[in-house]
Amino acid sequence: MxxxxxxxxxxxxxxxxxxxxxxxxxxxxxxxxxxxxxxxxxxxxxxxxxxxxxxxxxxxxxxxxxxxxxxTAAATPEPPPARPRISFxxxxxxxxxxxxxxxxxxxxxxxSGAPKHWSASGIRPLTQEAGIEMFPAMSPDGLAVAYTAGRGFWEPRDIYLRNVSVGDATPVRLTQTPNADEYAPAWSPDGSRLAFLREDAAGECSVVVMAPPNGSERIVSSCADAYAGLAWLTPNALVIENRPAGSRARRLIAVDITSGRARALTNPPADMLGDGAPTVSSDGRRIAFRRTAALGSDSIYVLDTRTGATKALADGGWKATGFTWANDQRTLFFSSNRGGDFGLWTIDTVRGSEPRRVTLGMLPLGRLSADRQGRSIAVETGRIQASLSRIGRDGGSSTPLIAPEGVDWDPDVSADGATVFASDRNGTNQLWVRQSGGRLLRLTDMNASYVFAPRWSADGKQVLFLAVVKGKTDVYSMRHDGSGLTRITSDGAPKGRALWSPNHDQLFFTSVSGSGWHLVRHNLRSGRSTPVRNTAGIAIIERAGDRLFARRMGINSIVEIDTASGSVRPLPTNIEVEAVESWAPRADGIVHVRGAGLTAELWLTTWAGASRRLAALRQAPRTPFAIAPDGDIVTPELIAGDRDLMLITLE
Known part of the structure; x- marks a missing residue:
């Protein structure tokens, strides 16, 4: 009207x-x-x-x-008699x-079975404190939200409770365990209990149940692998993410909170990252979850709890970060970058039709939680800024390399000083280059879910990189100005890093098959890819001059790859690094990160095994950094990491 x-x-x-x-x-x-x-x-x-x-x-x-x-028609001739006109x-x-x-x-x-069509009629902030507020969990009655809050992404966090009513801005702190990180709260079906995950200083994970706000706590299960996934299946059972020992793929398991007995709910393929982010419909009949083939390649699945059958709903290969059910028991809300930005979408889980957009991603949306009345959704949102900085080869303070606009990561520096990197500074994930004179140039305009790991050729004329397009991860190349985009591989398997061999007649990349990570050699003349023997577990490779180095999953020692034969050999002196990706070789040894968050530091371990501290980092993300030709270090550093909760009103 x-x-x-x-x-x-x-x-x-x-x-x-x-x-x-x-x-x-x-x-x-x-x-x-x-x-x-x-x-x-x-x-x-x-x-x-x-x-x-x-x-x-x-x-x-x-x-x-x-x-x-x-x-207005007075000047016109009177029309012949006709049926009476109806006034406006x-x-x-x-x-x-x-x-x-x-x-x-x-x-x-x-x-009679048709789905609802939802829209967002309003949005307002729920939290605006300094630091981060994450993992929203709306109470079943929609009157309160439980969430995780802390100073930063790598700092210990606690569980808080806040009234959703406008004007009530006083949160109640529910947990305060020293040196423990507590996150992923989830309400029981009747709203009387909260379950959450707790990771202590030693890295041990527990599933905890408490009665808020002042009830006693009870540890109901251990976590084989701490991660962010938790939901109530019944009043006496929880769904959690779990990765069996020796496996790459996460799966969903149901844990009885009285006996502690667990049973598997899903069985993803072994070559995937696996299943996570479970959310259960309020009638308990369906579990929606995310199945991740590789970074940036998610599919949405639904498990029927009565039959155990699973089916794929949205298989476009885009990222999906949060899920929650509407009150009609069939519509699933989810946040995804399938439109280029992280907006809010819905999908009909009964008919499995194409997803429908609810909101644009004016702010990137993360995890979601809806009340059972269908009135509103609590969402994670907020901008993260990580920009590239340069640190001298012998340490010292960092100097900004480019102005912070979004998140910059995965840098590599060419022989003439140009820095190629991945960034979302234009709203979508693309590759950029900071030319030696300081000018910024966007190299790609791909309709990809994830573009990452760019690496220069030795002469600085080409860039090799990985991209996830329609759920498939492949190796691509282009010229230094972004022209000549070429897809080199077409198998679509998950991949971690790709590098040219010194003479450019072949390239090496890491990939995943049913047996896990391994190294692959690709002949550029014949186009054939051949797995390299005895490289099980190798996920990350890096280059220093004509030498290639690697780290295996679960093993901290760095090894060297013979570029002629592809064989792997240990270094004369054992050099260990903490993180899978945060290390890089240079002429005098391996530069690597120790610690995380506010305590992160850059260290150098020489080829002789001597270690020394180079510099403190400003909340460095545990992502790859680069070594410039003069030995300086170009690294992403977290400039701002605010994360807040907002409330979207639904119609």
Whole structure:
């Protein structure tokens, strides 16, 4: 009705889509579907009215045309007798009636099995404290939200409880275990208990259940591998993520909180990262979860708890970070970058139709939690900024290399000083280059879920990198200016890093098969890829001059790869690094990161085995860094890491 009134008041003038959204939705954040649906209903309501039409003006908006009134038509000859005309007010009243009938028909259609179409009618902040607030968990009655909060991503966090009501901004701290990280709260079906994960200083993980706000705690299970996934299956059972010893793939298990007995719920392929982020419908009949083939390649699955059968819903290979059920027991909300930005989407889990966008990702959306009344969703949001800095070869303070705009990572420096890196500074994940003179240039414009690990050729004329397109991870190359984009591999298997051999007649890359990570040699002339023998577990490779080095998963020692034969040999002196990726070789040894977050430091271990501290890092993310030709270190550093919770109101 508001759209009808707005168009009528324009008296035949074209009204833009933006103006209609402002007039009829009062500036609230809604998707285009809301306006499209209103115009469609309006046209149906007025279909039988002679001379009345709602015209679409392409790329502009809409216009309402109605017959002239008797006053404006006084100068025209009297028409022959015809059926009585209905006044526009009567038409509007009739329109309301028809729209009401359409609405009733929609309710009846839903009751007979049709899904709801959801939109966001408003958004407001829930938390705005310094630091990070994550893992929202709406109580079943929708009156409170439990969440995780702390100073930073690598600092110990606690569980808090906050009233959702506007104006009530005083959180209640539920946990304060010294030196422990507590996260991923989840409400029991009746709202009387909270379960969460606790990781102590030694890295041991436990599943804890408590009665908020002051009830006693009880450890109900250990975690074989601490990770962020927890949901209630029944009043006496939890669904958690778990990775069996010796396996790469995570799976979902059900844990009885009384006996501690566990049973497997899913069995993902061994060459995947596996299953996570479980969320259970309020009737307990369905578990939605994310199955990850490789970084940046997620599929949405649903498990029927009665039959044990699983089915894929959305298999486009985009990232999916959060999930929550609508109150109709069939619609799943999820946050994803499938539109290029991290917006809110829905999918019908019964029919499995294409996902529908609910909101644009004006702020990147992460984990989600909805109340059971279907009124609102609590979401993670907030900007993270990580920019590239340069540290002298012998240490010292870091100097910004580029202005921070988004998240920059995976740098590599060419012989002439140009730095190629991955970044989301234009809103999507692409590759950029900072040329030796300081000019920034975007190299790629790929419709990819994830673009990462760029590496220069020895002469600085080409870039080798990995990209996830339609769920497939392959090796690509391009010229130094972004031209000549070429896909080199087509197997689509998960991959970790790719490097040219010194003479450029072949390349090496790490890949995953059913047996886990291994090294692959690719002949550029024949196009054939051949697994390298005795390289099980090698996930990361790096280069220093003509030498290639690697680290195996689960083994801290660095090894060297013979580029002629592909064989792996230990270094004369054992050099160990903490993180899988945060290390790089240079002429005098291995530069690597010790610690994390506020305690992260850069160290050098020489080929003779002597170690010395180079520099402190400002909340360095545990991601790859690069060695410049002069030995300086180019590394990503976290500039700002705020994470807040917001409340999206639903219609």
């Amino acid at each position: 508001q759209v009808l009134v707005a168009l009528h008041r324009a008296e035949g003038r074209v009204v833009s889509r933006e103006e209609l959204l402002e007039l009829c939705w009062e500036g609230r954040i809604v998707g285009d579907d809301s306006l499209n649906r209103s115009v469609s209903q309006l046209r149906k309501a007025l279909a039988g009215e002679e001379g009345v039409s709602v015209d679409t003006i392409p790329r502009v908006g809409y216009r309402l045309l109605v017959p002239e009134s008797p006053q 007010r009567a038409k509007a009243a009739a329109s309301i009636a028809v729209v009401a009938i359409v609405g009733v028909a929609g309710v009846l259609a839903f009751q």
